[in-house]
Amino acid sequence: xxxxxxxxxxxxxxxxxxxxxxxxxxxxxxxxxxxxxxxxxxxxxxxxxxxxxxxxxxxxxxxxxxxxxxxxxxxxxxxxxxxxxxxxxxxxxxxxxxxxxxxxxxxxxxxxxxxxxxxxxxxxxxxxxxxxxxxxxxxxxxxxxxxxxxxxxxxxxxxxxxxxxxxxxxxxxxxxxxxxxxxxxxxxxxxxxxxxxxxxxxxxxxxxxxxxxxxxxxxxxxxxxxxxxxxxxxxx
Amino acid sequence: xxxxxxxxxxxxxxxxxxxxxxxxxxxxxxxxxxxxxxxxxxxxxxxxxxxxxxxxxxxxxxxxxxxxxxxxxxxxxxxxxxxxxxxxxxxxxxxxxxxxxxxxxxxxxxxxxxxxxxxxxxxxxxxxxxxxxxxxxxxxxxxxxxxxxxxxxxxxxxxxxxxxxxxxxxxxxxxxxxxxxxxxxxxxxxxxxxxxxxxx
Numbered sequence: 001x002x003x004x005x006x007x008x009x010x011x012x013x014x015x016x017x018x019x020x021x022x023x024x025x026x027x028x029x030x031x032x033x034x035x036x037x038x039x040x041x042x043x044x045x046x047x048x049x050x051x052x053x054x055x056x057x058x059x060x061x062x063x064x065x066x067x068x069x070x071x072x073x074x075x076x077x078x079x080x081x082x083x084x085x086x087x088x089x090x091x092x093x094x095x096x097x098x099x100x101x102x103x104x105x106x107x108x109x110x111x112x113x114x115x116x117x118x119x120x121x122x123x124x125x126x127x128x129x130x131x132x133x134x135x136x137x138x139x140x141x142x143x144x145x146x147x148x149x150x151x152x153x154x155x156x157x158x159x160x161x162x163x164x165x166x167x168x169x170x171x172x173x174x175x176x177x178x179x180x181x182x183x184x185x186x187x188x189x190x191x192x193x194x195x196x197x198x199x200x201x202x203x204x205x206x207x208x209x210x211x212x213x214x215x216x217x218x219x220x221x222x223x224x225x226x227x228x229x230x231x232x233x234x235x236x
Numbered sequence: 237x238x239x240x241x242x243x244x245x246x247x248x249x250x251x252x253x254x255x256x257x258x259x260x261x262x263x264x265x266x267x268x269x270x271x272x273x274x275x276x277x278x279x280x281x282x283x284x285x286x287x288x289x290x291x292x293x294x295x296x297x298x299x300x301x302x303x304x305x306x307x308x309x310x311x312x313x314x315x316x317x318x319x320x321x322x323x324x325x326x327x328x329x330x331x332x333x334x335x336x337x338x339x340x341x342x343x344x345x346x347x348x349x350x351x352x353x354x355x356x357x358x359x360x361x362x363x364x365x366x367x368x369x370x371x372x373x374x375x376x377x378x379x380x381x382x383x384x385x386x387x388x389x390x391x392x393x394x395x396x397x398x399x400x401x402x403x404x405x406x407x408x409x410x411x412x413x414x415x416x417x418x419x420x421x422x423x424x425x426x427x428x429x430x431x432x433x434x435x436x
Contacts, residue, residue: 015311016340024337028323028330035325094321097287098376101315102338104307235286235306 018107025103025111029086030118038089039119043082047127050074051134060136067137068196072152072189074127079156082119084164084177086112091168105234106227109165113223117157124149140202147212148199152192155219159184162226165233184222191215237312237383237413238262238298239284245292246279253279254434255292261414261430266406268428269418275435277418278317281386284416285315297384311339314382316373317418318389324362328353328372331361332379339380350408351375351401366393374405383413390417391424399423 015021033039054070062070090096099108128149132139139145163181170176191211198208238260245255253276261267269277282288284295286309297304297312304312322331332343348354351371361369370393377385390402406427409415416432419425 015307015338020340021338024334028326028334031330032323032325093324094319095323097315097317097320098322098335099338100287101285101310101313101320102335104310107338231306 015104018104018110021103021107022110022114025099025108026114029111029115033115033119039082039085040122042085043078043119043123044126046081047074047078047123048130050077051127051130055134058135060134062135064197064200065193067131067135068193068200070135071128071131071196072193074131075124075153076156076185076189078123078127079120079160080177080181082123083116083157083160084167086116086161087165087168096168100234105231108234109161109226109230112165113158113161113226116161117154120153120157124153137200139200141199141208144208144212145196145199147209148192148195148215151212151216151219152188152195155188155215155222156185156192158219158223158226159188162222162230162233165230188215188218191218239384239414239416240296240298241293242296243293244280244283244290244295246276246283246288246290257293257432259432261416263413264410265414265430266410266428267414267416267430267432268425269416269432269434270425271434273420277434278319278388280432280434281315281317281388281416281418284384285313285386286310287315299383311380312383312413313386314377314380314384315386316370316377316388316390317386318392320373322361322369322372322376325360327358327360328364328368329357331372332357332375335376336379341380343379347375347379350404352397367395367398370394371398371401374401378405378409381412382409385409385413385415387415387424388418389420389424391419391421403427 051074054074058066058070087096090099131137159181163177163184166180167176191214195208195211195215198211239262241257241259244257246253269280271277279288283290286306297309323334326334332348336343348357351374353368353371353375356364356368361372364372374390377387387402391399394402402424406415417424417428
């Protein structure tokens, strides 16, 4: 029995490639977000509220390890609030099936991931300077802090985008999302906190860049697996 | 293009909707899927679209001697149902352009005129009446000229002009391939020249 892929079987040009479809998804999500500001409002308001609460409760003078942990806890929960909406929003608005029929799973994942990484970048740009000011944090190695934020943020974004898609159709998606994402996110957060603490303290040989590299590698593995598995996840 | 059902059945938990569906359809076939509420009409269309996996059997799309894989099948099918929504925060034109971009086709002005949306292109979907949302669903389902068209309650919320739009969309589809209609409205059912009756 013969089988055919879309490009071979169609009597007209096949659907565009993954990157072209992903770009369309990204532009669509940016346009929707520009009009509704749902994800940005959720993420920024959560981050600001938590930041102020942490500032009042802990304040300046706490140790570098506590400050690194608090920074990533705020980032993680703010990201959890907004990033998982990428797919949940499609399900709630009942637009997901239209997307399933028109685009491949990998393209949808890449487009949503790109949107979430942009959202995370905006969050970090707003949150981190505020955190440093409010907590009186001394950043000894700015380059390492940027590395930790980029690698940790990208890995966190990928993990939360993927797990957000996994639980998007579930009824108790909030709880389920936290449970499903835990095995992916816990090691990422540990690495990101270690790198951030090293950036606050400075000093050679603190293992900060090794943690950044490990976070980047873990994020890369999660992303590659997510892209490979996403057609199945998305269509199931 | 031929659409084949091979012993297709579906059940939700212990509740069986339908079983052992065997049928084959081709160009020119407009199949009215009939049955009482809950008989599985919409589910059969969603199974055909690939949105739901049947618990038994298989739905196959053949182009000549070639069985289409999932990606080719997705490109060959157009689906409009009450459970699929365009993006409310986007305009009609932005929705058409987005889905056309994903499908790799241009937006055909003739299609826009056929469904009567040419004066609504700049309007946000959230501001459209339910009838115009339905017209947009029909346009989105057909903008890539699908080989198989699946319409779930296509006449829902449509006025007389809207029903004429449905008739025109179905007439255009007859030349391309089979069209399945899940319907309760006699005006929709009247388009059918073949029948699948569920729950009989």
